[in-house]
Amino acid sequence: MSTLSDPPKGSFQLSMLLNDTRYRSMTLQVVAALLLALALAYLYSNLAANLRAAGLNISFSFLGSSAGYDINQTLIPYTSQSSNLSAAIVGILNTLLVAFMACLTATVLGVLAGVLRLSNNWLVRKLMAVYVEIFRNIPVLIWIIIIFTIMTAVMPSPRDFRGDDATSSMLLDMFAFTNRGVYIPGPYFTRGIGGADGSIFNWVLIIATLVGSFFATRFVTARANRTQEETGIRPNTLWTNLALWFAPIVIMCLILGLSWQMPELTGFNFSGGIKIGGPLIALWLALSVYTGAFIAENVRAGIQAVSKGQTEAAAALGIRPNRVMSLVVLPQALRVIIPPLISQYLNITKNSSLAIAVGYADVTATLGGITLNQTGRAIECVLLLMAFYLFISLSISAVMNVYNNSMKLKER
Numbered sequence: 001m002s003t004l005s006d007p008p009k010g011s012f013q014l015s016m017l018l019n020d021t022r023y024r025s026m027t028l029q030v031v032a033a034l035l036l037a038l039a040l041a042y043l044y045s046n047l048a049a050n051l052r053a054a055g056l057n058i059s060f061s062f063l064g065s066s067a068g069y070d071i072n073q074t075l076i077p078y079t080s081q082s083s084n085l086s087a088a089i090v091g092i093l094n095t096l097l098v099a100f101m102a103c104l105t106a107t108v109l110g111v112l113a114g115v116l117r118l119s120n121n122w123l124v125r126k127l128m129a130v131y132v133e134i135f136r137n138i139p140v141l142i143w144i145i146i147i148f149t150i151m152t153a154v155m156p157s158p159r160d161f162r163g164d165d166a167t168s169s170m171l172l173d174m175f176a177f178t179n180r181g182v183y184i185p186g187p188y189f190t191r192g193i194g195g196a197d198g199s200i201f202n203w204v205l206i207i208a209t210l211v212g213s214f215f216a217t218r219f220v221t222a223r224a225n226r227t228q229e230e231t232g233i234r235p236n237t238l239w240t241n242l243a244l245w246f247a248p249i250v251i252m253c254l255i256l257g258l259s260w261q262m263p264e265l266t267g268f269n270f271s272g273g274i275k276i277g278g279p280l281i282a283l284w285l286a287l288s289v290y291t292g293a294f295i296a297e298n299v300r301a302g303i304q305a306v307s308k309g310q311t312e313a314a315a316a317l318g319i320r321p322n323r324v325m326s327l328v329v330l331p332q333a334l335r336v337i338i339p340p341l342i343s344q345y346l347n348i349t350k351n352s353s354l355a356i357a358v359g360y361a362d363v364t365a366t367l368g369g370i371t372l373n374q375t376g377r378a379i380e381c382v383l384l385l386m387a388f389y390l391f392i393s394l395s396i397s398a399v400m401n402v403y404n405n406s407m408k409l410k411e412r
Helices: 021-053 084-116 122-136 140-154 200-231 238-256 278-305 308-316 321-357 363-375 378-407
Strands: 176-178 181-184 186-189 258-261 264-266 269-271 274-277
Touching: 084 122, 084 278, 084 321, 084 363, 084 378, 122 278, 140 278, 140 321, 181 278, 200 238, 238 258, 274 278, 278 321, 308 321, 321 363, 321 378, 363 378
Parallel strands: none
Antiparallel strands: 176 181, 181 274, 186 258, 264 269
């Protein structure tokens, strides 16, 4: 009996595009791509026709005109006479700031809550369950408003710090907690680039020093791992890593002449130092506790996905429970935790657009709010907003996927 190992070869016929399985999927993909292109072309032509009928056109020249409005929280110099592009950049930096802060605190809070939900202590376990169920079942917008309302109602006003009979005082004469925000000492460099007024290049040097310390400690740790694999004895790297972290940054700060400007009550408000506005604090805390509840569930699921035999084997070797969790369980649970964690980071970034509810000037409030209303360039502003959030989301996904691949189980 003979067998057919290869499909028969013959001349190509158009009917094969539908009848031959080798070409049918390609035909369907080409048809789908053509339909999608036609739909997009129709939508664009319809948009262009409506804009022409209304006497409008798509132009981004409005970005160079004066913004004409103030922003209460800025990371770069900005005035009402700055351009709309500067206002958009301020909003982008504010969005990135609150997203970065919320990702850090939500991760810490979520990991702690997720681990404590599996605690043997009944009270701790139930308290964490209550936290998770309450915060993740109430919309984040409500939490933002609640925290902002509590801050403005409970915290003292700047006038409470004035006079001999002041009812409030600064913490350590350095920190002032008011209903307008928190005032903290502001760093500046007396011998850095740009003189006493400071320059962004000074902070670039500081960040570059920290990045160099990070890679230096990674090198020391990797060398210790190799030594442990070869000899079975792990060198003590604690003091070396501490020196690599602190010595370079201290030396760099001394070279640049790091000094601190303290906040002072002048007139009706505090001046000097750094002001962390109430809207930023409310948004940051709300995003942290809300997303932390979801991350806690991810952490709990990841820990429960690790075989119980791993814990029992580590305990049989005499390893303490906290070391079992940090050295055995969590490293394996990360492979389950990281993929949903990426989605939570994306949710934090996108949920930061709710900042407009408390008056925080993120990119949605500046570019998609005030600038859009003043210029009437709705399509251009929305396109820029979509491009920004798409770029940020894809960047976060790319970085976290690289980290996820590094944590995957390496099989030979």
